[in-house]
Amino acid sequence: MAYTAPTGETSFILNELVGYPALQRTERFADTTADVTEAILGEAGRLAERLWPLGAAGDRDPARLENGRVRTTEGFAEAYRAISDGGWIGLAAPPQRGGMGLPQCLNVAVNEYLASACLALEVKLLLTQGQIDALEHHGSEAQKALYLPKLTTGEWSGTMNLTEPQAGSDVGALATRAEPQADGSWSVTGQKIYISWGDSDLVENVCHLVLARTPDAPGGTRGISLFMVPKVLPGDDGGLGPPNTLRVLGLEEKLGLHGSPTAVMSYEGARGWLVGAEHGGMAAMFTMMNNARLGVAAQGIGLAEAAYQHALAYARDRRQGAVGGTGAIVEHPDVRRMLAEAKAEIFAARAIALACGVAIDEADATGSDDWRARAAFLTPIAKSYCTEVGCRTADSGIQVHGGMGYVEDTGAARFLRDARITPIYEGTNGIQAIDLVGRKLADGGEAAFRLIDEIETGAETARRPVPDMARSVWSGAESLREATEWMLAQGIETRLGGASAFLNAFALVLGGHFHLKAATRGGAARRALAEVYVARILPRAGASLAAAQAGVDDLFALSVDDLG
Amino acid sequence: MAYTAPTGETSFILNELVGYPALQRTERFADTTADVTEAILGEAGRLAERLWPLGAAGDRDPARLENGRVRTTEGFAEAYRAISDGGWIGLAAPPQRGGMGLPQCLNVAVNEYLASACLALEVKLLLTQGQIDALEHHGSEAQKALYLPKLTTGEWSGTMNLTEPQAGSDVGALATRAEPQADGSWSVTGQKIYISWGDSDLVENVCHLVLARTPDAPGGTRGISLFMVPKVLPGDDGGLGPPNTLRVLGLEEKLGLHGSPTAVMSYEGARGWLVGAEHGGMAAMFTMMNNARLGVAAQGIGLAEAAYQHALAYARDRRQGAVGGTGAIVEHPDVRRMLAEAKAEIFAARAIALACGVAIDEADATGSDDWRARAAFLTPIAKSYCTEVGCRTADSGIQVHGGMGYVEDTGAARFLRDARITPIYEGTNGIQAIDLVGRKLADGGEAAFRLIDEIETGAETARRPVPDMARSVWSGAESLREATEWMLAQGIETRLGGASAFLNAFALVLGGHFHLKAATRGGAARRALAEVYVARILPRAGASLAAAQAGVDDLFALSVDDLG
DSSP: OOOOOOHHHHHHIIIIISOHHHHHTSSTTTTOOHHHHHHHHHHHHHHHHHHTHHHHHHHHSOOEEETTEEEOOTTHHHHHHHHHHTTOTTTTSOGGGTOOOOOHHHHHHHHHHHHHHHHHHHHHHHHHHHHHHHHHHHSOHHHHHHHHHHHHHTSEEEEEEOOBTTBSSOGGGOOOEEEEOTTSOEEEEEEEEEEETSSOSSSSEEEEEEEEEOTTOOSGGGGEEEEEEESEEEOTTSSEEEEOSEEEEEEOOBSSOTTSOEEEEEEEEEEEEEESSTTOHHHHHHHHHHHHHHHHHHHHHHHHHHHHHHHHHHHHHOOOSOOSTTSSGGGSHHHHHHHHHHHHHHHHHHHHHHHHHHHHHHHHHHOOHHHHHHHHHHHHHHHHHHHHHHHHHHHHHHHHHGGGGGBGGGSHHHHHHHHTTTTTSSSOHHHHHHHHHTGGGTTTTHHHHHHHHHHHHHHHHHTTTSHHHHHHHHHHHHHHHHHHHHHHHSOHHHHHTTHHHHHHHHHHHHHHHHHHHHHHHSOHHHHHHHHHIIIIITTHHHHHHHHHTTOSHHHHHSOHHHHO | OOOOOOHHHHHHIIIIISOHHHHHTSSTTTTOOHHHHHHHHHHHHHHHHHHTHHHHHHHHSOOEEETTEEEOOTTHHHHHHHHHHTTOTTTTSOGGGTOOOOOHHHHHHHHHHHHHHHHHHHHHHHHHHHHHHHHHHHSOHHHHHHHHHHHHHTSEEEEEEOOBTTBSSOGGGOOOEEEEOTTSOEEEEEEEEEEETSSOSSSSEEEEEEEEEOTTOOSGGGGEEEEEEESEEEOTTSSEEEEOSEEEEEEOOBSSOTTSOEEEEEEEEEEEEEESSTTOHHHHHHHHHHHHHHHHHHHHHHHHHHHHHHHHHHHHHOOOSOOSTTSSGGGSHHHHHHHHHHHHHHHHHHHHHHHHHHHHHHHHHHOOHHHHHHHHHHHHHHHHHHHHHHHHHHHHHHHHHGGGGGBGGGSHHHHHHHHTTTTTSSSOHHHHHHHHHTGGGTTTTHHHHHHHHHHHHHHHHHTTTSHHHHHHHHHHHHHHHHHHHHHHHSOHHHHHTTHHHHHHHHHHHHHHHHHHHHHHHSOHHHHHHHHHIIIIITTHHHHHHHHHTSOSHHHHHSOHHHHO
16 A cells, blocks of 8 residues: 555644644744645655655564664665755754754654654654754754754764663663763763664764763762763764764664664763753753654654554455445444544544644744643643554554454554554653643643633534534533642642543543534534544543542552552 | 462452352252362463463464474473363363363363463464364264364364455355265365464364355355365274375464464365255354354453563562652552553453353353353453453553563563454454344343343442442443443444444443452452442443444444545
């Protein structure tokens, strides 16, 4: 089958649902006209359609380590060059560093398309974008001048080195150390794991941003600093100098994402430079992370869309049993249900992620704290919900295929294997939920209630054209308000027992909001899809809200031994 | 880690929840005393614990085809011999054919343990059991005398040949044909796919039960007959004669279950013998299938239990972040939630499957149509729900592991890869749902309402000791009654749009019923687990019941083109 980039879906959501036209009226994004937007989406879509075969190729012919060097899948080098040359790495990067200066919401769309085509390659782009963002916010002028142009053109690429065997979600437990040198550089020593694209033959230099502990640093996260540790040391002329003392010890054998080399990295007195303030590593890491979290949301949507198109093509083609219409299995009600539910969820997920992108851009354009708070609130929701939709759609895509779904040749299983990393990396979905009910409710619920107000206002507006759906969404929002109030009245520990369910419910009701808006602004098909969502998906919010308010006592009433 | 067979869970459910003591009082199962039961569960549990390493071994070192012969994983031969010698293949087979004549409910438990240890090997046992059952009900006396003893001892094994490339769920579309021969045998020609254990080096003969079409047979399922086509023709003395004209053309490369060779079989004028009446193949197939469906439910539970124990061991061991108690991640509320929810769902699934097993046994012991109808009603529910719990638990097990869950070495990912076949084979879960709202409601809802009455009576009884939980379960049952009445008032097409959701809701409320009973008959830990189920899992029934009654019009309001 072929993949078709869903540019029409993106445009509709941007223009009708998430306030993109208002963003275009800001001074900051005045150049991003309708024509520019259409050109960007069209161009990126066509590239993704062209790169589509690489998703399967990377799976069949994984990245491998040969004599300490990473060899990548055939075709990846040309593809990465095409991505670089198209300017896609620097889409949202500042123009004075070679970027296009376009809004993040377009980056979300472009990254979604590229992730549909080949997640293994797209993750390399995403990490480099995160590094550009981190350097832009925390690097020195010299660092920006040296690294940003090379990263933006794709000559060099970036990695993020957080995890160590004993320090995963608990970043503060890391042991890699950095010793100051006479010349102002640092000597970095330690081992890092799960380093996506820790090395490759696609670029001439790999720039590692490494979290490490300086001498006499305080314990935990407060004592962590960030270092730039390039694979090849930059020469005095800005070109390439001698190799640094770092090595790839091995690549992980993973469930999926085989085209992406996941390295165990060893830093052996490697030369590095402090990025940002000493002990300020966590702040820089969060800049990288926040960008990456919305990027991972885009990956979830991309995987969902790819798996969905793949399953739909099969269902339209495969004939089994006597059914009406085209005679294909898509005419069987339960197959139609799986596909319709998937399409409805993908729509909701995409709208949430694009709304989050627009909020980031509005914050950037206006400096408004409200927009910033909205973006911060939507980020963990987008990351978790979109990645869960990615896995769920890949899973139902297998089911649509029946026995063929279990056979690797068909390709359906790969989407699930690839998608399964997304609820884990850049902060597990559990961590996102903790972030949501903790830090993101620390404003007394202001950002949450503002969103809920918006959903209810939307439902009021929709009451005349689509009364039943409007009532369901309004009532979902009202239950969400009660649950939010309940959360705010609890201590943090109690909130945590229902954190994931609360996040899920928030996403489901937001999805209902966007579907409702689409039903009133789109044609009959948009309204029909909204009906499916409201009848079959939105009711899950009720179940999630019950679980969200279950507290934590029941979980700990079971002792660890009781669990055994 | 090591696996511990959950014999205490099985015993508790059998003795306290699903009416096993009454079954033991029937004449048919009078010999299955408490001592016998304990010995069987203990012995099977120890065998499964011993075979546990083979699950990973089969995944790493898959079955492969060498010069037309299947070579199996090292260790499988000894293991299959141990399973055969233990008498486990014939556990529920009639004693006069070498079986133990024990109840099916014990078979469910034993198969669960063996599936936890090594699903790839257990599926071979399950298929042979299905064949024994089919021959017992449909074979001639001569066929029974020839095949049953060999199958029961494990010298020979059985396969089920239904699927062809163009005939999957639509069995009636099959094209394999059988021509009558002068000597009363038949010449079978055609190609079959997805034949689990189509060949192996573990047994001296493989007995294929093959669905085929006889000359001038009517179209569709009415014209299908069943044939026994052995790999090696039996000699006149009952020993082995010359090889039959059939071949393994290839093995599928699958997402999981690598230890089990899934063959493409070619029958090339192979000699076979009719089993049952000509054109009576579907009836015989359903005997095989029904047995196998409950067996697949046991596989789902087995995978869930294995994945759960694996995740719990990791969570008890892994330290991340400052938490109280043991300091391990099991103390984090969201990790604790994932584990507690998994344990609660596994309990519900196991109770449903064992209740189904007891109903089969009671039907066998008493000849009662009510028991038969109950077994028939519970079978699709058990098959679907247990296999979904298998996948869901394997999935949450990966999540508990964080990044480690995505790395194959850890072993967590394999459980998902292996489990993912179970919602597909022996009739997809969608087919189970169609069966439930179609054939299984064709009695006007009698079997359904009898179950719902039982749930409500149970809730009444529990009202004093656990009032809140009793109210939740009672109200779930009442909603289920309304949904069942709604289903009965609709035509079949309308029912199908909500079939999967209806099945899911029925399972969830049944799970609530068994948890409630456990809360009143077990200790504090059982009550605490029931609280988790009622607060966090049971509310999903409401969402499912809403979707169950959504009808089908919304699905078809979206045209096939709208889905694209």
